[in-house]
Amino acid sequence: MSHSQILDMMRAQKCFSKDSVDFMSRILERSGTGQATAWPPAIVQCLKGKPADRSIERSREEAETVICTVVEDALRKAGVSAQEIDILIINCSLFSPTPSLCSMVMQKFNMRQDVKTYNLSGMGCSASPISIDLANTLLQARGGLGGGRALVVSTEIITPNLYHGNEKGFILQNTLFRCGGAAMVLSNRWIKDAHRASYKHLRTVRVQGNDPNSYGCVYETEDEKGERGVRLSKDIVKVAGKCMEKNMTTLGPYVLAFSEQAKVVASLGARFVLKFVYKNLVKMEKDNLAAKLPVVRPYVPDFKRTIDHFCIHAGGRAVIDGIEKNMKLEPFHTEASRMTLLNYGNTSSSSIWYELEYIQDQQRSNPLKKGHRIMQVAFGSGFKCNSTVWLKL
Incomplete structure (x- = not known):
């Protein structure tokens, strides 16, 4: 779908004001998205004069098409059958039907009845590292049983989630999200699978804010007229920055060079001392001296010294x-x-x-090589920043 087709599709909903369509047009122009991104057929059909169908049935159709396609592809590339999977994890934030999406995959691929299934919803765009972390924990628990294989699926279903109101905080979701999904096979069966693995999981770090701003900056609710959607707060950039700073500080000791770790510690120490001195000067009513204290910015460690490739959540051009x-x-x-x-x-x-697939198959400016480390960074509602580091085998 091109930008002009997307705008035609929005006009065809017959619920958006001219100001809203103009706003979506400006967002699309600055979004960094191309002219051939995917939308679900149940929404696209309005370009042919049919009303958009946001029903559960059409939502299931999108889910089945996306999920089953990526699962089939992942199993084929991994060289394993669906019957060899021990753990199934699917994360999809805004569409959580009954029976679950895991049940759909179990039935479609005739998987074993003893497969352990987990459906993660409401976790936002940062959910995939959460699924990887869960899979890693479950596989470790199976270590005494000879290991196992986990199938992880990450997706978002667009069909039921098109916002039909005119509040700008909600309208953003109509211009940002597109159809897509990915499936990955993880294993800790060293004898059978180590020789054919593409990557080794090194570390996952998860950080979630616990303050009202973090909780409310990406929030599913209704607008004043009762139209359901996801509201994006103006504080999202500030909240995301704080969350990412905490994540990188936690991840640093596991992946940074020693010299970079020393600089981080020195920066934290200087900030702590200055904060202590400032509080005491204020208590002593020496505000003039307190105001003259230098400001020590947090040291941003140079991850480039130990990380070769970065997969930053494609949330928008401004995010990147x-x-x-x-x-x-x-x-x-x-x-x-x-x-x-x-x-x-x-x-x-x-x-x-x-x-990651682009880095693996298409990037020429910094080709992927054996021994390279890849960092994935994802952001999501809550507010969460999750990172995962892989080693290319």
Whole structure:
């Protein structure tokens, strides 16, 4: 779907004001998305004069098409059958039907009846590292049984989630998200699978805010006229920055060079001392001296010294620009994220896997090599920042 087709599709809903359509047009122009991103047939059909169908039946059709396609592809590439899977995890934030999406996959692929299934909903665009973390924990628990195999699916279903109101905080979702999904096979069966594995999981770090701003900055609710949607707060950039800073600080000791760790510790120590001195000067009513204290900015560690590739959630051009600037990345470090956004749009939790595939198959500016480390960074409602580091085998 091109930008003009998307706008025609929005006009065909006959619920958006001219100001809302103009607003969506401006967002699309600045979004970094290309002219051939995917929308579900149940919504696209309004271009042919049929009303958009947001029913559960059509939502299931989208889910079945996306999920079954990526599962079949993942099993084929991994060289395993559906009957060899021990754990099934599917994360889909805004569509959680009964029976579950896991039940749909179990039935479609005739999987074993003793497969352990987990359906994760409401976790937002950061859900895929959560699924990987869960799979890793469950596989470790099976270590005494000779290990196992886990199938992880990350997707978002668009059909039931088109917002039909005119509040700008909600309208953003209509211009950001696109159809997509990814499936991955994980294994800790060393004898059978180690020789054919593509990557080794090194570390997952999960951070979630616990304050009202974090909780409310991505919030599913109804607008004043009762139209359901996901409201994005103006505080989202600030909240995301704080959450990412905490995540990177936690992840740092596991992946950073020692010299970078020392700089981080020195920065934290200086900030702690200055904060202590400032509080005491204020208590002593020496505000003039307190105001003259220097400001020590948090040291942003140079992850480029130990991380070779970055898969940053393709949430939008501004998101990628901000992380590139804050982490002092080179343009080739964010190439995969920008190309994923251009070619596929924001596919929610699966975007980091589109990026990894781009690095693996298409990137020429920084080719993937054996021994390289890849960092995936995802953001989502809650507010959460989750990161995962892989080693190319």
